[in-house]
Amino acid sequence: MEDSGGGGGVAVESAAVDISKQEVNASNAEEAGQVVTPWEVAGKDGGKIDYDKLIVQFGCQKLDQALIDRVERLTGKPAHPFLRRGVFFAHREFDKILDAYEKGEKFYLYTGRGPSSDALHLGHLVPFMFTKYLQDAFKVPLVIQLTDDEKCMWKDITVERSQHLARENAKDIIACGFDISRTFIFSDFDYVGGEFYKNMVRIAKCVTLNQVRGIFGFVGEDHIGKVSFPPVQAAPSFPTSFPHLFGQRKDVRCLIPCAIDQDPYFRMTRDAAPRIGFLKPALIESLFFPALQGDSGKMSASDTSTAIYVTDTPKEIKTKINRYAFSGGGDTMEKHRKYGANLEVDIPVKYLSFFLDDDAELEEIKKEYGAGRMLTGEVKQRLIEVLTAIVERHRKARAGVTEEMVNAFMAVRPLPNMYG
């Protein structure tokens, strides 16, 4: 069943299983040419992703200014730049979360990471930075899932290696500044079992093989581990999966900040939820962080020149930006002064709109650069400053994360102050 979140805002909730709309959407995607799944992201003909088409294709909703204003009003502080600048641009039922919050009802946050390599880049940090803002602004607890089992299966690495990567990634996640008194980090290999597993089975019973084929593109040759994985990523959406946090309560809503390619998992989850007596999780979804070389897809952890890593030195950041960041500036000084820069494709400006907090300064740069009065080198210089500050702050924080701290974050323990 497809949750029609678009057009008129009327949510059609039907218990009948209707996969035909999903299949139609899938074939539309083929015609549209762009591929967006949890395991592959590519624009049409290698070009840039059309996010408006994606919203229509997936059936989620655009996050409009009214919602952003409402967030500012409810939290009493300015909205995060990622909201103001349209980095988090789509949602499913985020308005319901705000309704609940206004009424004093509790919700919790759920996000996660597939620990696929030792190196984290800035694109990986984006959802965590935003989740931290949500945690601080709304003062709510957070569960973070490390899908080491998924990576073990998809990347064909050993169980032990994936567990090691999970712990290493946990340190970078902790370095993003999550509050240990409100945060529970868990790895699937450690945590799956008990109530969590019971929910996995309940969810699994609601999803047919045909549906996962349609949603995730599984084929006959795929091993059965892959086919049975989706319920693992769905189960954290339900509070009873965490009895040490929520006991048996089914009425605690869940908000999931994620990149938009994760939408299929949660469409499936939202379909299953009412059938097993749970509230549907809400989603708030982001664009992809562009690669240094340009717009056509996601950053790839396997090609180090496409991304800025949290382990890069200031010198490396400077080199990468100067050498690889795709510039929308004119080919020659004369052309640039005359026509200005193409802000649509310029990577430094795009990166600044992610990470430069000061709205006024960003507008000024866009204006001056777009008119040709400011040069690419100057924009890159500012970007290098901004990114270096972020990476240095992260590195400092990361240095302070001990094995004991990871153990504490990952301990199955109550969080008595989680709404304090």
Added chain:
Amino acid sequence: MAPEDIMQASLKVPLGCVTPFALQNDSARSVTLLLDEGFRMKSKVFFHPLSNDATTAVSPSGLDKFLRLIGREPVYVDLEAIVVVSKEQQPDLASYLVDMSTECITKDQATIETRAVQASLPVLIQGMNDDVTKSVVKPKSKASPTAPQMEFVKPAGADVQATTKSILDEFLSAVQKEFQVTSQVVEKQGEEVATVTSNSWRQRLVPELESMLVAFKNAAYTEGFVAGIASCSRAKGKGQT
């Protein structure tokens, strides 16, 4: 005392023989041991016994066992992490120091030292003389602190945002007073400059301060967590539940 002399006096091993095994000596009770995280991934780690004409191989878990038997908790740190170090930013390992709160610590006494115990790495810190009883969080503020930072932490829960705001309010009001005093010639201009500067300083400092404070909070919680686990297992060991 020179570092080499301290080493020989407290660890009781000759030069070139720094080894965790030396910590069994009572004279070494004030020495903090920091082990490189890289040890944990190896199947065997090698150290000198108490002389350097031999080498002993142990597994990482064996090393942990030894340390616990002599009353120490193994502490692992990423010694290869690159940390920005400047006059204002001392290497932030003070939290690992052996608790000597019952002993008198003065700046003159170099009784507390931390050393990297890995043969191939240079010694990390020489005689950290910072007052170890203060909070490890040091904001870049140059304003003379009117009270130790601890005072700003609310008793009911450690609220990072509220504490950041308190520290900044204190600091920035001190700065603004400075401005008022020094720019009395053009009074009106002085006030405007102070407000604008205060906002931009706030923007610059808030992310840094909040990051430091949340790290501090997490570290404090972790210490409590470790203590709780240890206390539970001691109770179990004694036959209580």
